Amino acid sequence: MPASGEGADVVLRAVGKRYGKITALAQCDLHVSPGELVLVTGRSGSGKSTLLNLIGGLQTPDTGEVLIDGQQVWGGGNLAKQRRELVGFVFQQHLLLGVLSARANVEVPLIGAGVGRRERARRALDLLGEVGLADRADHRPEQLSGGERQRVAVARALVNEPRLLLADEPTGALDSTTAERLFDLLYDVRLSRSTTMVVVSYDPVAGKRADRTLVMADCGLLEAGAATAYAR
Ligand SMILES: Nc1ncnc2c1ncn2[C@@H]1O[C@H](COP(=O)(O)OP(=O)(O)OP(=O)(O)O)[C@@H](O)[C@H]1O
Numbered sequence: 001m002p003a004s005g006e007g008a009d010v011v012l013r014a015v016g017k018r019y020g021k022i023t024a025l026a027q028c029d030l031h032v033s034p035g036e037l038v039l040v041t042g043r044s045g046s047g048k049s050t051l052l053n054l055i056g057g058l059q060t061p062d063t064g065e066v067l068i069d070g071q072q073v074w075g076g077g078n079l080a081k082q083r084r085e086l087v088g089f090v091f092q093q094h095l096l097l098g099v100l101s102a103r104a105n106v107e108v109p110l111i112g113a114g115v116g117r118r119e120r121a122r123r124a125l126d127l128l129g130e131v132g133l134a135d136r137a138d139h140r141p142e143q144l145s146g147g148e149r150q151r152v153a154v155a156r157a158l159v160n161e162p163r164l165l166l167a168d169e170p171t172g173a174l175d176s177t178t179a180e181r182l183f184d185l186l187y188d189v190r191l192s193r194s195t196t197m198v199v200v201s202y203d204p205v206a207g208k209r210a211d212r213t214l215v216m217a218d219c220g221l222l223e224a225g226a227a228t229a230y231a232r
């Protein structure tokens with residue numbers, strides 16, 4: 001295993017995923033190098049969320065393999081622990097816990113990771129500050145706007161300093177200025193910690209911050225430019 005602070009190496013080889021008669025992915029190949037920020041676009045229903053779920057071990061491929069640092073880590077024992085230590089996930093639907101404050105939601109990945117109560121609170125408040133929500137730490141999700149919830153979800157995904165960040169439309173509910181700030185934060189995190197990032201987004205600012213843009217089309221990934229007809 002590489003030293004902490006170094007991003008994960010992600011390889012998908014001939015990955016296929018079907019839902020009944022629907023083929024979401026077929027023969028999908030991908031290599032994301034440690035510290036790379038890859039942007040994924042493509043029309044709605046083209047399989048982008050499925051791709052992130054497969055990389056993050058939330059779904060298993062029907063065919064092919066997903067390798068993190070050259071190993072098939074997903075599917076072995078103690079999946080939850082592996083995932084907690086390796087991956088930060090920003091879900092398309094935020095998935096915040098309604099009974100918890102913003103701060104407590106951000107702390108969730110640190111619970112069970114051996115981080116003390118005060119340190120958890122400090123890190124959560126730091127990150128809430130980074131996403132512009134220092135004064136909303138005590139609000140529950142229902143007391144936050146959609147874009148504020150989205151930013152809490154980003155803070156939660158970063159709080160355990162993951163080696164791999166998977167983000168599904170992390171700025172979908174944000175105005176262009178707030179979105180740009182959030183991508184600046186991702187960019188800074190990736191520069192300082194070499195975090196590998198796979199981000200699904202249609203945000204124009206995302207393209208400026210990414211090393212590469214890929215388009216999901218025909219159940220696989222193409223370099224942007226090769227498939228502009230599919231881009232939304
Ligand atoms: N659990 C499921 N059961 C059946 N079909 C599914 C399931 N999840 C996704 N699909 C189908 O698989 C395809 C890929 O879905 P996916 O959510 O990966 O697309 P997406 O590119 O993320 O779309 P969007 O941009 O709208 O979020 C879609 O046609 C969808 O209807």
Ligand SMILES: [Mg+2]
Nearest residue numbers: 048049092168
């Ligand atoms: Mg999706």
